[in-house]
Amino acid sequence: ALKSNEQQLTNDVKDVNAQISRHVEFTLSRQPFNVDELAMYQASALSVRDKLVHNWNKTQTAHTEKKVKRVYYFSLEFLLGRAYDNALLNLDIKQSYDESLKQLGFSLEDVLDVERDMGLGNGGLGRLAACYLDSTSTCGIPAWGYTLRYSNGIFKQVLSSKGDQVEIPDPWLESGNPFEVPRLDAAVEIKLYGQASRGENGKAGTWTGGTDILAVPYDIPIPGFRATATNTVRAWRSRGKVSFDLAAFNAGAYDAAVREAEEAETITRVLYPSENHEAGKTLRLKQQYFWTAASLHDICRRFRKLREPWSAFPDYVAVQLNDTHPTLAIPELLRILVDEEGQEWDEAWSIVRRTFFYTCHTLMPEALETWSVDLVGWLLPRHLQIIYDINFHFLADVERKFPGDRARLARMSLIEEGSPKRVRMSHLAVIGSHKVNGVAELHSELVQSQLFPDFVEYLGRDHFTNVTNGITARRWLYQCNPALSTLITKALGSEHWVTHLDELKKLQKFAKNEAFKKEWAAAKQVNRNRLCDYIESTTELKVNRKALIDIQVKRIHEYKRQSLNILGVIYRYLQLKKMSPEERKRVVPRLSVFGGKAAPGYYMAKLTIRLITAVSKVLNADEEIREFLNVAFLADYSVSLAEILIPASDISEHISTAGTEASGTSNMKFLLNGGLLLGTVDGANVELGQAAGEENCFFFGVLEPDVRELRLRHQAGQAQYPPQLLEVVDALRSGQFSAGEGDLFEPLLSTIFNGDFYLLSDDFLSYLEAQKMVDAAFVDTSSWVEKCINTTACMGRFSSDRAVQQYAEEIWNVEPVDISQ
Ligand code: 26V
Numbered sequence: 001a002l003k004s005n006e007q008q009l010t011n012d013v014k015d016v017n018a019q020i021s022r023h024v025e026f027t028l029s030r031q032p033f034n035v036d037e038l039a040m041y042q043a044s045a046l047s048v049r050d051k052l053v054h055n056w057n058k059t060q061t062a063h064t065e066k067k068v069k070r071v072y073y074f075s076l077e078f079l080l081g082r083a084y085d086n087a088l089l090n091l092d093i094k095q096s097y098d099e100s101l102k103q104l105g106f107s108l109e110d111v112l113d114v115e116r117d118m119g120l121g122n123g124g125l126g127r128l129a130a131c132y133l134d135s136t137s138t139c140g141i142p143a144w145g146y147t148l149r150y151s152n153g154i155f156k157q158v159l160s161s162k163g164d165q166v167e168i169p170d171p172w173l174e175s176g177n178p179f180e181v182p183r184l185d186a187a188v189e190i191k192l193y194g195q196a197s198r199g200e201n202g203k204a205g206t207w208t209g210g211t212d213i214l215a216v217p218y219d220i221p222i223p224g225f226r227a228t229a230t231n232t233v234r235a236w237r238s239r240g241k242v243s244f245d246l247a248a249f250n251a252g253a254y255d256a257a258v259r260e261a262e263e264a265e266t267i268t269r270v271l272y273p274s275e276n277h278e279a280g281k282t283l284r285l286k287q288q289y290f291w292t293a294a295s296l297h298d299i300c301r302r303f304r305k306l307r308e309p310w311s312a313f314p315d316y317v318a319v320q321l322n323d324t325h326p327t328l329a330i331p332e333l334l335r336i337l338v339d340e341e342g343q344e345w346d347e348a349w350s351i352v353r354r355t356f357f358y359t360c361h362t363l364m365p366e367a368l369e370t371w372s373v374d375l376v377g378w379l380l381p382r383h384l385q386i387i388y389d390i391n392f393h394f395l396a397d398v399e400r401k402f403p404g405d406r407a408r409l410a411r412m413s414l415i416e417e418g419s420p421k422r423v424r425m426s427h428l429a430v431i432g433s434h435k436v437n438g439v440a441e442l443h444s445e446l447v448q449s450q451l452f453p454d455f456v457e458y459l460g461r462d463h464f465t466n467v468t469n470g471i472t473a474r475r476w477l478y479q480c481n482p483a484l485s486t487l488i489t490k491a492l493g494s495e496h497w498v499t500h501l502d503e504l505k506k507l508q509k510f511a512k513n514e515a516f517k518k519e520w521a522a523a524k525q526v527n528r529n530r531l532c533d534y535i536e537s538t539t540e541l542k543v544n545r546k547a548l549i550d551i552q553v554k555r556i557h558e559y560k561r562q563s564l565n566i567l568g569v570i571y572r573y574l575q576l577k578k579m580s581p582e583e584r585k586r587v588v589p590r591l592s593v594f595g596g597k598a599a600p601g602y603y604m605a606k607l608t609i610r611l612i613t614a615v616s617k618v619l620n621a622d623e624e625i626r627e628f629l630n631v632a633f634l635a636d637y638s639v640s641l642a643e644i645l646i647p648a649s650d651i652s653e654h655i656s657t658a659g660t661e662a663s664g665t666s667n668m669k670f671l672l673n674g675g676l677l678l679g680t681v682d683g684a685n686v687e688l689g690q691a692a693g694e695e696n697c698f699f700f701g702v703l704e705p706d707v708r709e710l711r712l713r714h715q716a717g718q719a720q721y722p723p724q725l726l727e728v729v730d731a732l733r734s735g736q737f738s739a740g741e742g743d744l745f746e747p748l749l750s751t752i753f754n755g756d757f758y759l760l761s762d763d764f765l766s767y768l769e770a771q772k773m774v775d776a777a778f779v780d781t782s783s784w785v786e787k788c789i790n791t792t793a794c795m796g797r798f799s800s801d802r803a804v805q806q807y808a809e810e811i812w813n814v815e816p817v818d819i820s821q
Pocket residue numbers: 122123124125128272274275276277278279280323361362367439469661662663664665683
């Protein structure tokens with residue numbers, strides 16, 4: 001019989017050497033003299049995977065034997081970044097590998113650098129999914145992530161010589177991925193197109209004809225920190241059902257023979273690179289259905305093995321919908337229950353509503369998904385019937401509760417009337433779920449008052465709740481910031497804080513300890529130097545290493561207001577120019593760092609990048625000024641680059657117009673790493689300020705309740721523009737930052753003078769004031785460091801462990817499982 005190979009997994013250096021050599025010889029089929037860094041990465045990573053697989057199998061066996069309830073996190077994006085270093089740390093084997101690679105003639109650091117990021121996401125929403133899976137494993141919560149295995153992740157960003165964004169494809173799988181396991185045996189068939197018929201009075205309907213596509217799962221292990229529990233991200237790849245059409249092939253029509261397979265494979269060929277903007281593309285809808293149908297197929301197969309009645313489905317299955325992207329799962333589960341499993345409509349609808357939970361991640365109207373009825377009917381004819389049937393029952397019920405209120409019916413309907421008619425995915429997600437949550441306290445309030453007020457009245461307040469986002473301290477402190485982590489562990493006496501982040505509170509008693517403060521500042525300097533080295537090796541800049549490092553990194557979007565930041569930089573520059581050399585010496589030197597991608601079709605975002613790079617060129621060439629003010633735009637912001645940037649900040653900027661940023665999560669990461677917050681009263685900034693103490697943050701800007709009124713004032717042409725802003729605008733219009741081309745940035749400037757939807761002019765002065773306070777505070781190093789320590793000490797509640805435990809208890813009703821017994 002087959003036996004476990006556990007004894008081959010020990011972590012003594014000589015055993016690790018042998019494990020790696022075995023993979024070099026037998027998996028890679030290479031000769032020992034022919035091993036380059038890539039081969040060493042692959043062989044050593046595969047040896048790490050072996051150890052993960054061992055824990056992984058134990059976990060899955062325990063979950064199956066104990067018949068536990070599992071949570072399934074449906075997310076079109078999982079921004080996992082790199083896996084190798086994370087696995088080494090979580091398994092506590094980094095030292096063995098460091099020593100082993102040394103003995104084999106390599107440096108672990110260089111080998112880790114070979115790995116490409118898993119860039120299967122755009123930004124906050126995808127990285128949140130990755131943090132949450134990390135926490136489910138660490139906390140022992142049985143969980144699966146379900147997503148798509150895009151062969152091209154988020155594009156690589158490079159800058160043209162003019163300073164414009166250029167997008168390059170990211171074929172990240174080109175040299176293989178040692179951290180995934182293909183499960184060819186678990187492939188499923190997914191249908192598209194075809195014909196549908198309704199059953200009589202709520203009985204089974206049919207869906208026939210159409211095209212069948214194969215969904216092949218690739219599994220990625222997600223290890224817990226120092227824990228056996230290892231959950232899974234299952235990523236589906238689309239394939240043609242037969243690799244080609246044999247009849248066509250035999251008739252000599254070779255290209256026609258492979259066309260259908262090619263078309264099928266296109267579904268998972270690329271991640272949509274836009275955020276907060278509805279693309280409305282057929283391929284995106286195909287992705288959404290392909291993914292949710294394959295995932296539900298998997299979940300139902302697992303459930304059937306339990307031999308329980310379908311009414312028990314929600315006792316074993318909780319599905320979290322990460323935004324509206326997976327909403328088709330709702331009609332798909334209804335279809336399975338009614339058409340395939342013979343359940344009555346009412347019973348099936350009740351099962352559906354106890355299974356799903358929906359997280360809303362935005363307030364932007366343009367990011368709320370709707371799909372044209374014609375497109376849905378063509379691609380998914382049976383699902384369109386089911387959506388209409390849900391709507392029929394739903395509107396009848398609304399009519400019973402609010403008789404005669406036609407306007408309300410029109411507002412709430414799943415179908416938006418118009419030409420073309422459209423399906424409102426968020427309405428379907430709200431009524432098809434057991435609970436709806438926003439991602440920060442302020443956001444959850446606005447979800448109820450601005451997005452779904454009718455649904456709050458209809459379904460009751462309890463249908464809506466808040467779970468403030470969180471981040472994993474494993475990647476976002478322990479892994480990315482060894483200098484500070486070591487100091488914290490030394491001060492607190494153990495690594496317990498890594499899984500119990502509230503323990504950071506105990507750092508408060510060191511906040512006035514001069515020796516500790518020195519060490520804290522030294523750790524920060526290590527991280528600042530690492531970033532400065534990176535900047536000097538990737539740009540033409542020579543940076544002042546004593547400068548205050550001010551960072552804004554996130555997707556480029558008008559509502560996030562990178563433009564406010566860069567206009568502030570220009571203002572600072574103009575003031576420096578007016579000063580005498582003596583006066584300048586009293587100014588706090590500043591390094592302003594920007595990073596972030598613009599959606600390829602987002603003109604204003606791309607122009608913002610051009611503005612930042614243009615300003616950077618002028619400032620950095622100005623010999624009088626450059627020791628006092630530098631601007632760096634770092635290309636290709638990614639998880640790996642964030643790991644270098646976040647530990648190095650003195651302040652970071654989170655300056656969205658009040659009421660536009662749902663939460664933000666990098667704000668939490670920066671503060672956890674001992675940087676201070678410069679921000680508006682928006683998203684999770686509010687709670688970060690409450691936790692850290694407002695005396696330790698720099699807040700500015702108008703408040704959310706005033707935004708409406710201010711926008712109306714702009715529309716009425718009654719707005720005031722501060723002279724400081726006009727001074728900056730004049731400089732830009734003079735062509736000073738665009739080689740004399742005075743109208744280059746006019747489209748950006750004109751949004752400020754035409755409606756100023758994001759209220760730049762209203763916030764400009766208070767932004768400059770806040771920056772002045774930053775400078776003043778930074779001069780007093782001792783009290784600055786104290787603020788930093790006290791801030792880090794208060795970040796416990798922003799742990800994703802807290803967030804997933806809250807989901808598990810208050811929403812999913814899923815319990816942690818002890819794998820060891
Ligand atoms: C929407 C769309 C619309 C169609 C085209 C592709 C696409 C891709 C993503 C999205 C979702 C946008 C919502 C989003 O990313 N929200 C962010 O979620 C973070 C995690 O909760 C939160 O911290 C950010 O504030 C929020 O902007």
